[in-house]
Amino acid sequence: xxxxxxxxxxxxxxxxxxxxxxxxxxxxxxxxxxxxxxxxxxxxxxxxxxxxxxxxxxxxxxxxxxxxxxxxxxxxxxxxxxxxxxxxxxxxxxxxxxxxxxxxxxxxxxxxxxxxxxxxxxxxxxxxxxxxxxxxxxxxxxxxxxxxxxxxxxxxxxxxxxxxxxxxxxxxxxxxxxxxxxxxxxxxxxxxxxxxxxxxxxxxxxxxxxxxxxxxxxxxxxxxxxxxxxxxxxxxxxxxxxxxxxxxxxxxxxxxxxxxxxxxxxxxxxxxxxxxxxxxxxxxxxxxxxxxxxxxxxxxxxxxxxxxxxxxxxxxxxxxxxxxxxxxxxxxxxxxxxxxxxxxxxxxxxxxxxxxxxxxxxxxxxx
Amino acid sequence: xxxxxxxxxxxxxxxxxxxxxxxxxxxxxxxxxxxxxxxxxxxxxxxxxxxxxxxxxxxxxxxxxxxxxxxxxxxxxxxxxxxxxxxxxxxxxxxxxxxxxxxxxxxxxxxxxxxxxxxxxxxxxxxxxxxxxxxxxxxxxxxxxxxxxxxxxxxxxxxxxxxxxxxxxxxxxxxxxxxxxxxxxxxxxxxxxxxxxxxxxxxxxxxxxxxxxxxxxxxxxxxxxxxxxxxxxxxxxxxxxxxxxxxxxxxxxxxxxxxxxxxxxxxxxxxxxxxxxxxxxxxxxxxxxxxxxxxxxxxxxxxxxxxxxxxxxxxxxxxxxxxxxxxxxxxxxxxxxxxxxxxxxx
Numbered sequence: 001x002x003x004x005x006x007x008x009x010x011x012x013x014x015x016x017x018x019x020x021x022x023x024x025x026x027x028x029x030x031x032x033x034x035x036x037x038x039x040x041x042x043x044x045x046x047x048x049x050x051x052x053x054x055x056x057x058x059x060x061x062x063x064x065x066x067x068x069x070x071x072x073x074x075x076x077x078x079x080x081x082x083x084x085x086x087x088x089x090x091x092x093x094x095x096x097x098x099x100x101x102x103x104x105x106x107x108x109x110x111x112x113x114x115x116x117x118x119x120x121x122x123x124x125x126x127x128x129x130x131x132x133x134x135x136x137x138x139x140x141x142x143x144x145x146x147x148x149x150x151x152x153x154x155x156x157x158x159x160x161x162x163x164x165x166x167x168x169x170x171x172x173x174x175x176x177x178x179x180x181x182x183x184x185x186x187x188x189x190x191x192x193x194x195x196x197x198x199x200x201x202x203x204x205x206x207x208x209x210x211x212x213x214x215x216x217x218x219x220x221x222x223x224x225x226x227x228x229x230x231x232x233x234x235x236x237x238x239x240x241x242x243x244x245x246x247x248x249x250x251x252x253x254x255x256x257x258x259x260x261x262x263x264x265x266x267x268x269x270x271x272x273x274x275x276x277x278x279x280x281x282x283x284x285x286x287x288x289x290x291x292x293x294x295x296x297x298x299x300x301x302x303x304x305x306x307x308x309x310x311x312x313x314x315x316x317x318x319x320x321x322x323x324x325x326x327x328x329x330x331x332x333x334x335x336x337x338x339x340x341x342x343x344x345x346x347x348x349x350x351x352x353x354x355x356x357x358x359x360x361x362x363x364x365x366x367x
Numbered sequence: 368x369x370x371x372x373x374x375x376x377x378x379x380x381x382x383x384x385x386x387x388x389x390x391x392x393x394x395x396x397x398x399x400x401x402x403x404x405x406x407x408x409x410x411x412x413x414x415x416x417x418x419x420x421x422x423x424x425x426x427x428x429x430x431x432x433x434x435x436x437x438x439x440x441x442x443x444x445x446x447x448x449x450x451x452x453x454x455x456x457x458x459x460x461x462x463x464x465x466x467x468x469x470x471x472x473x474x475x476x477x478x479x480x481x482x483x484x485x486x487x488x489x490x491x492x493x494x495x496x497x498x499x500x501x502x503x504x505x506x507x508x509x510x511x512x513x514x515x516x517x518x519x520x521x522x523x524x525x526x527x528x529x530x531x532x533x534x535x536x537x538x539x540x541x542x543x544x545x546x547x548x549x550x551x552x553x554x555x556x557x558x559x560x561x562x563x564x565x566x567x568x569x570x571x572x573x574x575x576x577x578x579x580x581x582x583x584x585x586x587x588x589x590x591x592x593x594x595x596x597x598x599x600x601x602x603x604x605x606x607x608x609x610x611x612x613x614x615x616x617x618x619x620x621x622x623x624x625x626x627x628x629x630x631x632x633x634x635x636x637x638x639x640x641x642x643x644x645x646x647x648x649x650x651x652x653x654x655x656x657x658x659x660x661x662x663x664x665x666x667x668x669x670x671x672x673x674x675x676x677x678x679x680x681x682x683x684x685x686x687x688x689x690x691x692x693x694x695x696x697x698x699x700x701x702x703x704x705x706x707x708x709x710x711x712x713x
Contacts, residue, residue: 104462149530174503322477
């Protein structure tokens with residue numbers, strides 16, 4: 001599999017939280033040949049099942065792999081005509097969908113998903129023309145506007161308040177297999193799940209794999225809560241991105257690019273799932289790093305863990321620079337490694353796994 | 368799709384390193400001029416001989432340089448420290464893709480992610496000196512094999528046409544360059560037309576100064592792209608110039624009072640040919656007119672500009688009708704030049 005080409009398709013396809021139909025279709029195309037069944041659920045998550053061959057056909061187990069498919073975006077808040085109230089040029093005021101890093105917006109292009117898709121420029125008056133109290137700050141949503149180069153009257157025919165605006169950036173190569181673009185959070189993880197499914201084509205596994213591209217993670221972790229409820233897996237792993245070391249980033253709790261996937265520990269993670277991931281890494285002789293979260297992992301793991309009577313959940317992350325911008329950067333090597341790690345976890349699952357997980361919580365010698 | 372604007376805006380020519388644009392324009396004009404040469408600063412100068420009706424040399428200037436960045440240092444982690452070349456607001460730089468050096472290596476300008484910032488930092492402006500260009504190199508040595516101190520970096524924007532506009536980088540001033548190329552491709556003018564594709568405007572109007580000395584024109588016309596602030600505004604509702612309202616005529620800026628006789632000729636000519644135009648509100652900014660006017664014993668000079676929103680960003684926007692009208696207006700302004708226009712009582 002060419003991970004760059006896959007990431008190019010996945011990152012360049014729009015998928016703002018709540019408008020995931022296009023990205024779900026793109027992922028479906030990638031997963032279709034690798035799985036036994038595929039469907040889009042009621043909140044817009046893509047659910048794919050690859051059947052395992054259990055040693056004991058009476059105990060069919062499943063592992064849910066959750067990689068969110070949605071991305072941060074903007075939404076139209078107001079349509080403004082200027083210089084004249086009527087008959088002027090049309091501009092869009094916007095709000096954020098998810099945790100957009102507003103400092104990066106000025107001078108970008110974006111796609112307004114109106115009656116048809118319109119390309120727009122995110123602009124602002126220069127700082128010296130803003131009200132004095134706003135001149136020394138990053139441009140805010142009161143300053144920024146999306147400009148599609150149309151008069152207000154034409155714009156109003158095509159766009160309405162509530163329409164999504166998605167970011168727009170081709171995926172590009174940097175040195176050392178590093179790639180940069182938008183929405184690598186979390187299409188890098190979707191690609192890793194794809195690698196996993198591909199790895200499993202030639203390997204025996206007992207558990208079913210339920211691969212879910214979850215919807216609306218950036219705003220509500222919605223797809224994690226709902227897919228874990230609907231699929232009722234026996235265990236789950238969330239795959240997301242984490243902070244890579246890079247310019248402007250301190251060394252605490254950040255991870256080098258190209259130094260392998262990161263396996264997470266903390267309240268959202270079952271220690272047995274952490275161990276399963278670490279054991280798999282050891283079996284592969286793969287370098288992995290450990291990250292921690294003290295309260296909320298900020299990922300789908302938070303939602304997966306508390307579905308039904310509780311689901312043992314793990315979390316694997318791919319280091320990424322410049323999170324929530326249009327120049328997010330990962331290395332394809334880490335994506336590939338994360339995929340292989342997941343596949344190794346899957347093939348090692350057997351009918352004793354859940355018992356061992358449960359026993360681990362009470363064993364005195366377990367860390 | 369306007370291929371000329373596409374080619375010219377996508378070419379890279381950060382002030383002081385304009386060779387790619389110079390070569391491109393040389394190829395675009397060489398069949399339409401009688402002579403061309405490059406001076407010591409890198410200005411591309413060309414003569415299109417006139418029909419001999421008027422014994423004048425008329426200079427038409429368009430600067431070929433664009434704002435960008437210069438690599439000043441390579442950090443131990445392989446990222447590049449830089450200084451802006453020309454005026455670029457710090458707010459413009461985050462999240463941008465740049466092309467670095469002659470190899471056009473792709474780089475990005477990122478920052479500490481907002482998740483790791485205190486809430487009061489999330490809206491503060493990151494200073495250019497605290498940003499780095501990330502080309503993906505793993506350390507200083509590896510980066511040093513790809514990039515040299517002093518390499519320029521330019522924005523990366525593919526030209527496109529949206530709505531009634533075109534969007535791209537470097538419309539300031541490739542819009543002026545494109546207009547001048549189109550003027551050179553026309554029939555001979557009554558006088559010798561001296562085209563000056565000048566360097567280093569963005570760092571102090573430096574190329575035009577020596578070009579106007581060398582060309583010794585009787586009159587000069589500057590073609591530019593002027594920032595348009597025609598956006599919803601809480602402080603002053605009148606825009607300085609607006610997209611779609613025609614060529615923008617300079618009267619006064621921070622450098623210059625444009626030659627009033629030429630300004631009058633331009634507006635009269637526009638009116639007689641039914642070409643829309645707008646007077647740019649007097650204010651800051653400046654064009655090569657500021658340098659040309661001071662050359663020799665003083666040269667009559669004026670500026671016609673294409674209004675462009677979001678100046679000095681990767682995504683400048685111009686109206687394509689405005690551009691076409693600048694070409695048209697500059698053409699008739701030149702063809703209808705007469706010595707009487709410059710008479711003090713005219």
